[in-house]
Amino acid sequence: MTETFEPVVIGFTCNWCSYRAADMAGTARMKYAPNIRLIRLMCSGRLDPTFVLKAFVGGADAVMISGCHPGDCHYVEQNYKALRRFHLLKRVLTQMGIEPGRLKLVWASAAEGAIFADTVNKYVEEVRALGPLDWPAKNLESVSTPIMEEVHA
Amino acid sequence: MSEKIGVYVCHCGTNIAGIVDVADVSQWAGEKLAANGVVISRDYKFMCSSLGQELIQKDIQEQGLTRVVVAACSPHLHEKTFRNACQGADLNPYLCELVSIREQDSWVHTDKVAATEKAKAILSGGVARVEHHEALEPLRVPIHPDTLVVGGGIAGIQAALEIADAGFHVYLVEREPSIGGHMAQFDKTFPTLDCSACILTPKMVDVGNHPNITLLTWSEVQKVDGYIGNFVATIKQKARYVKIEDCTGCGICWEKCPKKVVDEVFEAGLGNRKVIYTPFPQAVPKYPVIDAPNCTYFLKGTCKACEKFCPTGAIDFNQQDEEITVQVGNIILATGYDLFDVRRMPQYGYGRLANVYTSLEFERLGNAAGPTGGNIVLRDGKTVPKAVGIVHCVGSRDQNYNPYCSAICCMQSLKFAHLVHERTGAEVYNFYIDMRTPSKGYEEFYQRLLEEGTHFVRGKVAEVTNLARIPEEEGKLIVQVEDTLIGKQRRIPLDMVILSAGIQARHDAKEVGKLFGISCSADAWYIERHPKLDPVATMTDGIYIAGCAQGPKDIPASVAQGAAAAARVLGKIQQKEISLEPVRATVIEEHCSGCRICNDLCPFSAILYLEDKKVSEINPALCQGCGTCVAACPAGAISGTGFSNEQILSQIEGLLLLNIRQLEAVPA
Numbered sequence A: 001m002t003e004t005f006e007p008v009v010i011g012f013t014c015n016w017c018s019y020r021a022a023d024m025a026g027t028a029r030m031k032y033a034p035n036i037r038l039i040r041l042m043c044s045g046r047l048d049p050t051f052v053l054k055a056f057v058g059g060a061d062a063v064m065i066s067g068c069h070p071g072d073c074h075y076v077e078q079n080y081k082a083l084r085r086f087h088l089l090k091r092v093l094t095q096m097g098i099e100p101g102r103l104k105l106v107w108a109s110a111a112e113g114a115i116f117a118d119t120v121n122k123y124v125e126e127v128r129a130l131g132p133l134d135w136p137a138k139n140l141e142s143v144s145t146p147i148m149e150e151v152h153a
Numbered sequence B: 001m002s003e004k005i006g007v008y009v010c011h012c013g014t015n016i017a018g019i020v021d022v023a024d025v026s027q028w029a030g031e032k033l034a035a036n037g038v039v040i041s042r043d044y045k046f047m048c049s050s051l052g053q054e055l056i057q058k059d060i061q062e063q064g065l066t067r068v069v070v071a072a073c074s075p076h077l078h079e080k081t082f083r084n085a086c087q088g089a090d091l092n093p094y095l096c097e098l099v100s101i102r103e104q105d106s107w108v109h110t111d112k113v114a115a116t117e118k119a120k121a122i123l124s125g126g127v128a129r130v131e132h133h134e135a136l137e138p139l140r141v142p143i144h145p146d147t148l149v150v151g152g153g154i155a156g157i158q159a160a161l162e163i164a165d166a167g168f169h170v171y172l173v174e175r176e177p178s179i180g181g182h183m184a185q186f187d188k189t190f191p192t193l194d195c196s197a198c199i200l201t202p203k204m205v206d207v208g209n210h211p212n213i214t215l216l217t218w219s220e221v222q223k224v225d226g227y228i229g230n231f232v233a234t235i236k237q238k239a240r241y242v243k244i245e246d247c248t249g250c251g252i253c254w255e256k257c258p259k260k261v262v263d264e265v266f267e268a269g270l271g272n273r274k275v276i277y278t279p280f281p282q283a284v285p286k287y288p289v290i291d292a293p294n295c296t297y298f299l300k301g302t303c304k305a306c307e308k309f310c311p312t313g314a315i316d317f318n319q320q321d322e323e324i325t326v327q328v329g330n331i332i333l334a335t336g337y338d339l340f341d342v343r344r345m346p347q348y349g350y351g352r353l354a355n356v357y358t359s360l361e362f363e364r365l366g367n368a369a370g371p372t373g374g375n376i377v378l379r380d381g382k383t384v385p386k387a388v389g390i391v392h393c394v395g396s397r398d399q400n401y402n403p404y405c406s407a408i409c410c411m412q413s414l415k416f417a418h419l420v421h422e423r424t425g426a427e428v429y430n431f432y433i434d435m436r437t438p439s440k441g442y443e444e445f446y447q448r449l450l451e452e453g454t455h456f457v458r459g460k461v462a463e464v465t466n467l468a469r470i471p472e473e474e475g476k477l478i479v480q481v482e483d484t485l486i487g488k489q490r491r492i493p494l495d496m497v498i499l500s501a502g503i504q505a506r507h508d509a510k511e512v513g514k515l516f517g518i519s520c521s522a523d524a525w526y527i528e529r530h531p532k533l534d535p536v537a538t539m540t541d542g543i544y545i546a547g548c549a550q551g552p553k554d555i556p557a558s559v560a561q562g563a564a565a566a567a568r569v570l571g572k573i574q575q576k577e578i579s580l581e582p583v584r585a586t587v588i589e590e591h592c593s594g595c596r597i598c599n600d601l602c603p604f605s606a607i608l609y610l611e612d613k614k615v616s617e618i619n620p621a622l623c624q625g626c627g628t629c630v631a632a633c634p635a636g637a638i639s640g641t642g643f644s645n646e647q648i649l650s651q652i653e654g655l656l657l658l659n660i661r662q663l664e665a666v667p668a
């Protein structure tokens, strides 16, 4: 295999800051890796851990969660809740045999297009180094079933 | 598949089509996504144009489309456009989904193949998602006609007057004992040099007398609940220890008060005030306040001189802080700025070298009502300076302090140069980095100063010192500067140095912003909804910003923003009712176990626990639709309209349908 591995990253952005950071990167024509595909949530607090698992099951190699900076959440403090879920998720993923490096959290304000673009670039490289996830195939049976049922439900 | 989905891929001229093969994307969608309900797929030069919109409308009507997906620019730009187009063809606007293949694809990627593949993935995510969209009706909420204006500087005054003059009630909340803000401290205002008090006082009086304005000074907002149209603000009015019903503002009390303290606020530390005081003679309202922490009676239990002498018995040492709750439809924040603390730049000697002044100190020094009666003299109170230096950009345009330009310092430094020259005949040196005089009449003012004989030295001052090297420098302040126009180091001996300190966000801007649910930039200025097209609205509906709270600006711009914010509020009041995005969470009663996990999660206290039914319920008017509770409910009992689990999970699936690695495995 000489071909370089192109990871697929699913990015969750909040409507008010990080999605606008992505918009900003676009308006300013900053360039970043095409491997990321974004989903807009109203707030990072909307991030249901199931979404992350669903992305992995569906074939994503990594997931990036992004929101407003602490203190800047449009809904006051919901990004702290996202932060808690992020830490919890990392543990759960590790237990499921997924490298914690496949989940990333980044804060980006509406003005931080450059940070957004830069983070995506770096992250895609990190994930490239981790290689393909291939988790569904490898781990489907070994993973505790209740969670999987929920994800498939 | 019961839905009939129409897909529209926009070229955006070459903005998208230059990188993404739009024809291929549209054809691919028509073929491969037919299984997902796509019945029509088109590409068009400009989907947002009226012709583009008509294309969609025609298909809705002729083909009976039940869902529409547009792949074009960011929803923040044109979501409304396409929703309206659908509505125009009698399709519920919320059955339309706009996915961005411009900001998130063609503008940020260079590899055409990868960008085209990504566009397909994004589009397929949109198609998968739109199937689960529901027809929604916007929420209608009434607008309470009263307005809260926070901050009684010139921006807040202007806003309050505009609204009150239009016939609607305003609560104006000011933290200090009087309104007026920074402008009340100035002697003259650039570039016309009108007397600041002469133009400001009439406006302050208007505010004080206006039947439609409730003026709450010595007050601060403590809490804000609710949402546009229906905010409830809790305001703390600090005890004045003066009964305003009885006080006539005669001033005997502050004449008789035996205790003086340094006035750090209004006199910028340059002068004193009594413990019972109004900050300045034209204060509005005219009633004094007792500065309790410094009052001898409160400290030692004796004195009460003010009480003894007050002819109307208006002093009341037992007064308590009061809490006032007001209901308002809109809020304008005009909290202004703080001066950069020049002590952070010890190389300029402020606080160590007596005759180094801050700009605000100089405003008071030159003010006829100030501590020296307008005589520009050194700290000894008598010596008239013969040579004065004015340092521009102190703390501004400096990576170590504030990186931005404070916008007003060049003009204010020129104003100072003129006043010093006019009143003392001293030689004046202005040390500047660049001269910035962009507004109407400003460059002309600069030309005038050049003609008046002010010395302009271009260069950043390295140091202000009193260490003389030669006899002529003895007893002087020496400004060390590289004159970049002649390429030489210079040492200029002076009697007085004025530091034109930059302006920065209020020290508590972040906390205040949080209180009102709006965000700050990295420099703590409040963020406007759009930097060019929406400068006084914020991301929070019903909350507006005006004046220096939004960023550094001069008085004309602050007034313009105050008026603009007022116009926006008046527009909302006139509508009487506005529609809100129906993005809201609802509890499905049958699924709720009553665990109450969601109850404390909501920052807007929208979730109530119904004791009788033992389930939680969400107040749709309070819910802002963040979705945190939806994600947290262990029973999956909360659904989020517009961002439901089905919508998001399907979108994830759609995005991954065309996995780069599994290209061949794409189902036909």
Ligand SMILES: Cc1cc2nc3c(=O)[nH]c(=O)nc-3n(C[C@H](O)[C@H](O)[C@H](O)COP(=O)(O)OP(=O)(O)OC[C@H]3O[C@@H](n4cnc5c(N)ncnc54)[C@H](O)[C@@H]3O)c2cc1C
Pocket (backbone or CB within 6 Å): B150, B151, B152, B153, B154, B155, B156, B173, B174, B175, B176, B179, B180, B181, B182, B183, B186, B188, B189, B190, B191, B219, B220, B221, B334, B335, B336, B337, B339, B359, B360, B363, B408, B412, B415, B503, B506, B512, B546, B547, B548, B549, B553, B554, B555, B556, B558
């Ligand atoms: C030295 C100097 C000289 C200047 N000279 C000129 C000039 O000649 N011409 C010109 O055009 N511009 C001049 N400017 C700029 C001018 O000061 C500003 O443009 C103007 O004052 C901005 O008005 P504002 O209402 O936004 O803010 P401010 O004047 O700062 O008023 C804000 C008000 O809000 C109150 N407040 C703050 N926080 C709260 C809170 N949480 N609750 C309640 N109240 C609160 C404050 O007490 C204050 O009264 C000068 C600036 C400086 C520093």
Ligand code: SF4
Pocket (backbone or CB within 6 Å): B587, B591, B592, B593, B594, B595, B596, B597, B598, B599, B615, B616, B632, B633, B634, B635, B636, B637, B638
């Ligand atoms: S978290 Fe869910 S189940 Fe628990 S009270 Fe709230 S809505 Fe009901």
Ligand code: SF4
Pocket (backbone or CB within 6 Å): B584, B585, B601, B602, B603, B604, B605, B606, B607, B618, B622, B623, B624, B625, B626, B627, B628, B629, B630
């Ligand atoms: S979605 Fe839930 S947590 Fe968010 S504002 Fe609405 S009720 Fe509150």
Ligand code: FES
Pocket (backbone or CB within 6 Å): A014, A015, A016, A017, A018, A042, A043, A044, A045, A066, A067, A068, A072, A073, A074, A075, A078, A079
């Ligand atoms: S709105 Fe951005 S994280 Fe909450």
